[in-house]
Each structure stands twice: as structure tokens, then as C-alpha cells.
Amino acid sequence: MNRSAVTEFLLSGFSDDRDVQILHFVVFLSAYSIGVLANVCIIITVALNSHLHSPMYFFLVNLSFSDVCYISTTVPKSMATSLTNNKLISFAGCVTQVFLVVTFVTCEFALLTVMAYDRYVAICHPLQYRLIMSRDLCIQTAAASWLLSGLHGILQTSLTFNLSFCKNNTIEQFFCDIPQLQKLSCTDTAAHQMLILVLGLILDSFCFVFIFVSYGFIFSSVLKISSTQDRHKAFSTCTPHLTVFSLFITTAMFSYMRPKELASPTIDLLSAVLYTVLPPVLNPIIYSLRNKAIMEGVLKISKKFKHFIA
Template identity: 55%
Template sequence: MGNLLIITVIALNQHLHTPMYFFLGSLSFLDLCYISVMVPKSMTDSLTNNRLISFSGCVTQVFLVVTFTAAELAFLTVVVYDHYIAICHPLHYKVTMNRGACAQLADGSWISSMMSCVLHTTNTFRLHFCRSNVISQLFCDIPQLLRISCSDAHANVIVMIAPVSLVDVVCFVLIIVSYIHIFSTVMRIPSEQSRYKAFSTCIPHLVVFCLFIGTVSFTYIRSRSMSSTSLDLMAAVLYCVVPPLMNPIIYSLRNKEIKKSLWNMIGRIFFSQEK
């Protein structure tokens, strides 16, 4: 609901059609799609006690989960870059983050995530599955599928670990370097209120990002000997549910312009109904 409200408010308010809110709206749309892939299905399974999923449904779920996981990581990095330009180079912000640059960053995030999901989905479902049809996870997850495969999965493990490790390291370094520059700039701000406002946005995002990248890395990079059903389920909740839940609270629902536009929209709806 929070993500849907943010998308609606940004779309309807012309004053919010700026680079920062473009990325926040894109992140909310991504989070809405991301959490819709697995949570509704898992809730339905629990309520109906029917835990079956078709093979084609499993392929679709893997495809979408990998797409949105990769896109989430990319957009979290892009949002930090936007913050870095806005705080550290405010006079160059409009030139650097023009419409073309925003479109390129968004398109690059989606294209790279699509390429990643095609690689991993194709690589996973070329295997034969004959050991079991039971997956100890809330959704079809690649590490769990590799465990029930009767084919040699060593090449799959390498293809899974190498790109994930490289992307995680690159995004982590970019975000940490950006935050070092952001924090050093914020500390030079004379106003204590402005420093508090900057830190209150940056620190929660850093925590959510570290939680997201840590649990994703734990799920996809660790060895099979470290496998545990309870740990797998906990990690899945942390990287699938927490970021879509926290991002609207961190970025948008605490933002004065978003809150003002939201209350104006609600006021217009109720006012028109009363008339």
C-alpha cells in the first residue's frame, strides 16, 4: 500500500516530476513487483494448505525473483548516486541528473537485471530434476533447485557465485564510497537540523542496503555445507520482504513534499465525495 501510494502521488503531482522522485517512484514500482512475486503465493499456500507449484510456475517465479533482486540492487545503488550528486555537487545536479541521464540509469538497471535473470534461469532449468519435488523455501529459489537436481551442478554453482560476487562487491564499493563523501559533506553543514535530516535518511538506507546485500550474498554465495532450512527461510524474508517494506518509510513517507502531496490528494478525494 505504501509503494502504491507513492507511485500514485508522484504520477499525479507535476511538482514531483524531478530526478529524485523519478528514482523513488521507480524504486516503489520495483518493490511493488518484487514483493508480489512470492508473498501472495506463499500466503495463499498457507491459508489453503496447498503448497503445490507447477514447473512453468516455478520457472516464471525464478525468472521474476532474479530480475527484481538484481534490479533492486541496481536501483538502490542509483538512488545513492543521486543522493551523492545532490549533496556533494548541488550546483551541478540539474546538469548531471538530466532527463537523459536518468533514463540511461533506469534503462541500464533494468537491462542488466534482465540479462542476469536470463543467464541464471536458463542455466538452472537446463538441469534434470529427479531426486525430489520438494523445495524447502517460500518460493522457487535457485540454490534449493540445485539441491534436488540429479545433474552435475558444479558449473551452475560457479556461474551463480561469480557474477553475484562481482556485482555485490562493485555495488557495495560504489555505495560505501558515495556515503563516505556524503557524510564528509554533511559534517561540514553548519545547521544541526540539516545534518540530522541528512543522516536520518542516509543511515536507514545504508542499514537496509547492507541487510539486503548481506542476505542475498548469504543465500547465493555460501557453500552447501552451511545450508539450513531455518536460515534459508529467514534470509528469504530479510531480502524479499524487508526492503520493499522499509524503502517507502525511509525515502518517501517521511518526506515533507510526499506527505503534503498525499494529504492534498486525500483531501481532494474526500472533498469531491462530500460535494
């Protein structure tokens, strides 16, 4: 028996009850619309305001683009499943979904790590900021984040679909999730699970330690500032990033590192919503509300749009 024994998978979704399916569709449509529109709004705002053409907003645009891609990988398919009650997803479609989810999750983490370094340079070495965070370095680090994320996605996807899938093809999730696919495999997945865990820990530990050390230096420098106003201003530039990073880490840890006592199909579904839907929706809102320049840029574009309509 090999992989060819299964040519398609079934996504279990949230419920077989038609009313619950409609409710799921409406909730996911609302979340998807907010997530896409808010992130696109940030991208347009930064693009149309020359005073926002700085390294911090360059990485923010990359994060917003990643969020749009991330939420678009799982939510539209889940909405279509609820609306049509067609739970089938092809083998190739499942492979693609796994690759994209891993790639965009990794890219989010990588970009948040780079953004922590950007804040470190801006606060700890303000006079050399433009020299260190040059245009070439920004492009190179962003490109490296996307490239390494893609390679990580290829590696994780290859490892997952090297497993054999025989009879059971029902995925207890609303998208193709690696842990759920491991449960379906008719071969021993112990070594596979350990390898994926080690790869994830290496990547996550590096990013987490890098961010932790960066903010250690940042807080140390900020506390040395004598002016309360300047200290508050320095902290305010870090608050959105710290909030977004905390949200990302909290939802991911709850999804993959929660105790077995909390493991159940319902909790698995809800935890998946936390780390696939919530961050892309809340990230642009957090940055908009906590960043005065973004808010001013959005308001300026809104006024221009209203004037154009009028």
C-alpha cells in the first residue's frame, strides 16, 4: 500500500448541520473580508505616502502581504466547503495547502524577527540607522525571509507526503494540517514527528531568542533615556510589533504545545482558527491603532477617496 491508495481527502469542517454551516460561512467571510481589506489598506497607505518609505514600513508591507496570502490559503476553501457541502480536496490540493501554510507561517515568524532587529537598530543606534538599515539590506533580508520560508515549506511538505496513506482519508480539520495528516498515515510516524518537531524547534528557537535578545537591548537603552516623553515615544514604536509577536506566539503555542488533556476535535478546530485566521485579521488592526503615522496615512487616503467620489 502506498500514497496512490488515497487520491483525495475529506475535510471534516465544523458541522454537518446546515444552519451551523451557514453561520461558519458568514463568520469566515466577515473575518476574511476584514483581514484582506485591512492588510491591503496598509500596503496601499505605505505605497502612497512617501514619508512612510522607511525600513520599518517596508517590512510591515511584507508582513501584510504575507497575512493576505496566509488567510487566503485556508479560509476561502473552508467557506466553499460549508456553502456547497463538498468536503473533497484533491491530493495535489492538499499538498499545495500544506506547503503554503508552512511557508506563510514561517515567513510571518521570519519577518517579525527582522522587524525586531530593525527596532533594535532604530533605538540603540539611531545615528547609524539609515546606514545600517540600507535599502539593499532591507531587500536582501526580506528576500531571504521569503526564500528560507519557501525552502522550509518544501522540506516539511516533502516529509509529510512521503508518508503512506491507505484507507482513512478524513482530515479532522477545516484545512490540510500536518498533525492531522500524520494521524491518517498507515505507517509509523514517530521518526517523522520527531524530525518535524526538531526542525520547528530549531527555527522557532533561533527567532525567539533573537527577538528576546533584541528587546533586551532595546529596553536597556530606553530605560537610560532621561526624558519621559522620549522614552514613551521609543516604547510606542515597539508596542505594535511586540503585540503582534505575542499574538502569533500565543496562538501557535496553544495550537501545537497545549496539554493532551485539552486535545479534542472541537478544540483542535478552534485552535486552528486562532493561528490561521486571528493573526492576519488582528495584525493590521493592531498596527493601525497603535501607529500614529499609519492612522494619519489611512485618514489622508480616505479623504482623497471621498473627494474623488464627490
